Amino acid sequence: MEKARPASPASSDTVGVTNPGGSSPFVLTCDHASNFLPAEFGTLGLAAEDLSRHIAWDPGALPVALRMAQALDATLVETRISRLIIDCNRPLDAPDLVPPVSETTAIPGNAGLSDKQRAQRVALSWQPFHDTIAGIIEDRLARGQETRLVSVHSFTPVYKGRNRPWHIGIIHDEDRRLAAPLIGALQRLAGVTVGVNEPYSPADRVYFTLERHARSRGLSCAMIEIRNDEISGETGQRKWADLLAGIFLNLEPEEAKGSRRSAVGKSVQSAS
Numbered sequence: 001m002e003k004a005r006p007a008s009p010a011s012s013d014t015v016g017v018t019n020p021g022g023s024s025p026f027v028l029t030c031d032h033a034s035n036f037l038p039a040e041f042g043t044l045g046l047a048a049e050d051l052s053r054h055i056a057w058d059p060g061a062l063p064v065a066l067r068m069a070q071a072l073d074a075t076l077v078e079t080r081i082s083r084l085i086i087d088c089n090r091p092l093d094a095p096d097l098v099p100p101v102s103e104t105t106a107i108p109g110n111a112g113l114s115d116k117q118r119a120q121r122v123a124l125s126w127q128p129f130h131d132t133i134a135g136i137i138e139d140r141l142a143r144g145q146e147t148r149l150v151s152v153h154s155f156t157p158v159y160k161g162r163n164r165p166w167h168i169g170i171i172h173d174e175d176r177r178l179a180a181p182l183i184g185a186l187q188r189l190a191g192v193t194v195g196v197n198e199p200y201s202p203a204d205r206v207y208f209t210l211e212r213h214a215r216s217r218g219l220s221c222a223m224i225e226i227r228n229d230e231i232s233g234e235t236g237q238r239k240w241a242d243l244l245a246g247i248f249l250n251l252e253p254e255e256a257k258g259s260r261r262s263a264v265g266k267s268v269q270s271a272s
Contacts, residue, residue: 015128016078018066020136024074025146026248027136030065031089031129031209032058032153033078038124044084045108055102056082058154060231065152067241072248077133081125084110088129089151089209092122103160133213141217148178149214149221150248154228155199167230168240169195171223173202173211178220178251185247199225 016033035056037044043051050056062078069076079088083099084107090097098118100110113121140147157164168186172179186194200206207223214221224244231237 014081014125015132016080017132018069018076020075022073022075024072025148026072026074027147027149028065028069028074028076029133029151029209030062030078031151032083033062034080035082036080037082041085041109050105054156055105056084059228060237061152061154063237064231064241068245071245075136079129086121086126088126089206091208094205137213147219149210149219151209151223153225154231155225157227157229164199166193166195166198167227169198169225171197171200179222181251182222182247
């Protein structure tokens with residue numbers, strides 16, 4: 001399974017932006033990109049092996065998102081703090097915003113936090129992440145650049161004893177402008193089991209980033225969930241990133257397809 005980045009982000013660098021001037025209509029987010037815990041939080045009372053598990057981040061999601069951003073000339077916004085500190089894909093009133101339990105694992109360092117401690121975590125990671133996304137989208141809209149928001153996640157093959165057969169899931173609400181053609185393209189692939197609002201749906205309160213930044217502005221959006229055993233290594237990460245980039249290219253306006261198709265080809269060759 002993918003390991004954390006060796007370099008720890010500075011306290012002022014809790015959100016990362018790749019290719020801020022991207023020409024693609026797609027803006028990507030990776031809400032659970034990192035399992036990094038700032039030193040002041042220690043290990044939150046967890047064993048070291050717990051910090052490599054899905055409870056701390058979405059393994060494999062960031063490499064996929066980075067390769068997609070390169071192939072599509074898209075902007076990517078990523079978190080650089082573990083969701084165990086605060087989950088940036090949750091509203092501020094969510095009970096699992098700072099999870100006291102993740103799946104079946106108790107998080108001792110998240111128990112009994114004061115309002116001040118919670119506010120400090122919001123200011124550390126949640127607020128910068130959402131302010132960054134909002135700023136990027138507002139700048140794009142101000143200059144008339146088409147914008148579609150896509151969040152990239154991964155999920156575990158087994159959750160609380162339940163097997164999850166889907167290789168990839170597409171999460172959407174009643175706005176299916178982006179999700180429907182994406183689902184259709186994936187369902188035409190041989191050997192790929194596609195979950196539609198599986199393994200999660202907006203009813204699970206996992207759609208917050210898209211609701212806050214896309215739905216509130218009338219922008220099309222979709223959430224991608226890839227089963228993490230599919231993207232545990234470079235081969236799988238490359239496969240899914242290139243597959244999704246190719247699908248997204250064909251969803252772009254006709255006038256943009258030609259130049260971006262060439263860019264996708266060059267990116268795939270250089271990264272292979």
